[in-house]
Amino acid sequence: MNWFPDLALFSGPKYKMLADAIEAAITDGTLSSGDRLPTHRGLADQLGVTIGTVTRGYAEAERRRLVHARVGSGTFVMGKIWEKRDFSVKEQADDQLIDLSLSLPVPARREQILANSLRIISADPNRLAPLLEYLPETGLLAHRQAMVNWMRYHGMDVSADNLLITSGGQHANMMTLQGVLKPGDIIVSENLTYPGFINAARQWQLRHIGLEMDEQGLIPEVLEQCCQQQQPRLLYLTPNLQNPTAGVMGLERRKAILSVAARHNLLILEDDVQFIPPSQRLPSLFTLDSERVIYTSSLSKHLAGGLRVGFVCTPPDLTMKLRQAIRNDCWIAPALMSEVAMEWIDSGEAWQLVDWQWQEIQKRQKLLQSILGHLELTSQPYGFHAWLKLPEPWRAETFVRQLEAKNVKVLQAELFAVGSTAAPQAVRICISSPASQEQLEQGLIIIKEMLAHEPAVIMRPMVL
Ligand SMILES: Cc1ncc(COP(=O)(O)O)c(C=O)c1O
Numbered sequence: 325m326n327w328f329p330d331l332a333l334f335s336g337p338k339y340k341m342l343a344d345a346i347e348a349a350i351t352d353g354t355l356s357s358g359d360r361l362p363t364h365r366g367l368a369d370q371l372g373v374t375i376g377t378v379t380r381g382y383a384e385a386e387r388r389r390l391v392h393a394r395v396g397s398g399t400f401v402m403g404k405i406w407e408k409r410d411f412s413v414k415e416q417a418d419d420q421l422i423d424l425s426l427s428l429p430v431p432a433r434r435e436q437i438l439a440n441s442l443r444i445i446s447a448d449p450n451r452l453a454p455l456l457e458y459l460p461e462t463g464l465l466a467h468r469q470a471m472v473n474w475m476r477y478h479g480m481d482v483s484a485d486n487l488l489i490t491s492g493g494q495h496a497n498m499m500t501l502q503g504v505l506k507p508g509d510i511i512v513s514e515n516l517t518y519p520g521f522i523n524a525a526r527q528w529q530l531r532h533i534g535l536e537m538d539e540q541g542l543i544p545e546v547l548e549q550c551c552q553q554q555q556p557r558l559l560y561l562t563p564n565l566q567n568p569t570a571g572v573m574g575l576e577r578r579k580a581i582l583s584v585a586a587r588h589n590l591l592i593l594e595d596d597v598q599f600i601p602p603s604q605r606l607p608s609l610f611t612l613d614s615e616r617v618i619y620t621s622s623l624s625k626h627l628a629g630g631l632r633v634g635f636v637c638t639p640p641d642l643t644m645k646l647r648q649a650i651r652n653d654c655w656i657a658p659a660l661m662s663e664v665a666m667e668w669i670d671s672g673e674a675w676q677l678v679d680w681q682w683q684e685i686q687k688r689q690k691l692l693q694s695i696l697g698h699l700e701l702t703s704q705p706y707g708f709h710a711w712l713k714l715p716e717p718w719r720a721e722t723f724v725r726q727l728e729a730k731n732v733k734v735l736q737a738e739l740f741a742v743g744s745t746a747a748p749q750a751v752r753i754c755i756s757s758p759a760s761q762e763q764l765e766q767g768l769i770i771i772k773e774m775l776a777h778e779p780a781v782i783m784r785p786m787v788l
Contacts, residue, residue, distance in 0.1 A: 327349065328370060329371070338373055339377050340381070342382075343388060343390070357671065364379055382399050389477070389672060389675050392473060392669070394466060394469070409436070409673075411433050411434065413760070422758060422763055422766060422767035422770070424733060424755065424764075425754060425757075427709050427754050429624075430681050431757070434677065437668060442664065454659070455660050459656050461488070461655060462488050463489025463635075463656065463657060465484060467489050467659065467665075471487055471635045474623075478605060482619070488636050488638070488643070488646055489633070489635050489656075489657045489662050490636055490650065491654065491657040492622045492632045493622035494634075495632075495634060497521055498524045499636060500618050500636060501528045502649040503646040503649035505530060505557055507528060507529035509556075510533060510554050510557060511559070512559050513534060514569075515535055515745040516745075517534070519740060522742060532743060533554060533556065533742070535550055538571075540571055541562075542581060547559070548584050551584060556590060557590070559585060559591070561581070561594055562598065563578060563596075564600050565600065565709075570703050578607070582609060582613050591617075593618050594609045597621055597624060597625055599708055600706055601682045601706055604705065614637075614639060618642065619637040633664075634657075685706055689755065695772050696710075696712065696771065699713075700713040708754055708757075709754045710755065712771075717779065719779070723779070727774060735751060753771070
C-alpha cells in the first residue's frame with residue numbers, strides 16, 4: 325500500500341515519530357487492519373532516514389501492539405484499536421455448584437474471535453494448502469515466529485530455531501520427559517506440585533522425589549543436599565506462580581537454584597503456562613541460563629485451553645531429542661490450530677482478550693482479599709489461584725467435604741503432594757473459573773462463614 329507518513333507533524337527521536345505516525349494513521353482510518361506497511365528499505369529511501377531507523381520505528385509500533393511482522397511477508401496493521409470487544413459472559417450458569425477447583429481462563433465470549441479467524445484463514449488458499457501437508461515436527465516457521473512474537477510481548481527473547489510447537493503445555497512437558505529422560509531416572513520438584521506433571525512422570529516411570537519448600541518454592545540448600553545424595557537428572561519448577569501454593573520465586577532464589585543446578589549438571593524444566601501479564605514478569609530461568617533450562621508454555625491460560633497450542637524452548641543441544649519425541653508421539657502438533665492461534669495474535673484479538681482477562685482477574689483478586697484477606701492466604705495480583713492455610717482445628721479433608729455439602733468446590737493440598745510426602749492442612753482456591761464476580765463472591769462468603777466456626781463435630785469410631 326502507498327502510505328507515506330509526514331514525520332514533520334511529530335516530535336522526538338525519528339523512530340518514535342514514525343511509530344507516532346503509524347498510530348495517528350490507524351486512529352484517523354488512513355491505515356486499517358491487515359494493511360501492509362512499506363518495506364523497511366522503501367520507506368527509508370522515501371523518508372531519507374536509515375533502514376535502522378525504520379526498523380526501530382516498526383519495532384516500537386509492534387511494542388505498542390499497532391502492527392505485527394510476519395516472516396517473509398512484511399509488517400501488517402493490527403485490528404486492536406477500533407474493534408473493542410466485550411467478552412463478559414452475560415448469562416449466569418444455572419447449576420448450583422460454585423466450582424473454585426479448576427485453574428481455567430475467566431469464562432469469556434471468544435466464539436467471535438474463532439469465527440473471524442476461521443473465516444480469514446479459509447478465504448486464503450495459500451494459507452490453507454500447507455496445513456494439509458505432512459510438515460516438519462518443529463511446526464511451521466511462521467507459527468514458531470508467532471510464538472517468538474508472543475513471548476517478545478511478554479518481555480522474553482527466544483529464538484525460533486530452538487522453539488518447537490506442541491499441543492499445549494502438558495504435551496510440552498511430556499515431550500520433554502520422553503525426549504531427555506529414560507524410565508528409572510530420578511527427577512525432583514517441590515513436594516507440592518502440579519498433578520499433571522506428577523502423573524506424566526509416573527507414566528514415564530521416573531523416580532520422582534518431592535523436596536521441602538518455603539513461600540518462594542524450592543530451597544537451594546535442600547536441592548544441594550538432594551543432588552549430593554541422589555544425583556537427579558531433572559528438576560521441575562513453576563517459578564512464576566507455584567501451583568498450588570501461589571508463591572513466586574524471587575530473582576535471587578532463581579539464581580541460587582541455577583547455581584546449584586550448574587554444579588550438579590542438573591537439567592531444569594521450567595513450566596510457565598500460568599497467566600502472567602507482561603508487566604508482572606521476573607526474568608525466567610530460561611532467560612538466566614538457556615543452556616540448562618527447558619522452557620514450556622502454552623496459550624491455554626491466556627486465550628483458550630481448547631486451542632491446544634503450546635511450545636517448548638530448548639537448549640540447542642537438546643532440540644533434536646525433543647524433535648524426535650514429538651515426531652514419535654504425533655508427528656506434529658496440528659498446524660491448523662497453530663494457524664488459528666497465529667491469526668488471533670497477529671490480528672490483535674489475542675491482546676484484547678489478555679487485557680480484558682487481566683482487568684477481570686485484578687477485580688477478582690480484590691474481592692478475594694476483601695473477603696478472605698484476614699486469613700493465612702497467599703495470592704498474586706494476576707493469579708488464577710490462591711492458597712489458603714486453614715486455621716486450627718480445621719483439617720483440609722473435612723473442610724473440602726463440608727464445603728461441598730454447601731455446593732462450593734476447592735481442592736485440598738493432598739492432591740498436589742508428590743509420592744507419600746505429608747500434605748499441609750491447606751486448600752487451593754481458583755478465582756478465575758466462576759462465570760461471574762457475583763458467583764465468586766458468593767462462594768468466597770460461604771468459605772469465610774464456614775471458617776468463622778469450628779468444624780462440625782464428626783463422631784470418630786471408638787479408638788482404644
Ligand atoms: C502448571 C501447569 N502446567 C501445565 C498445564 C497444562 O497446560 P495446557 O492446558 O496448555 O496443556 C497446567 C494446566 O492447568 C498447569 O497448571
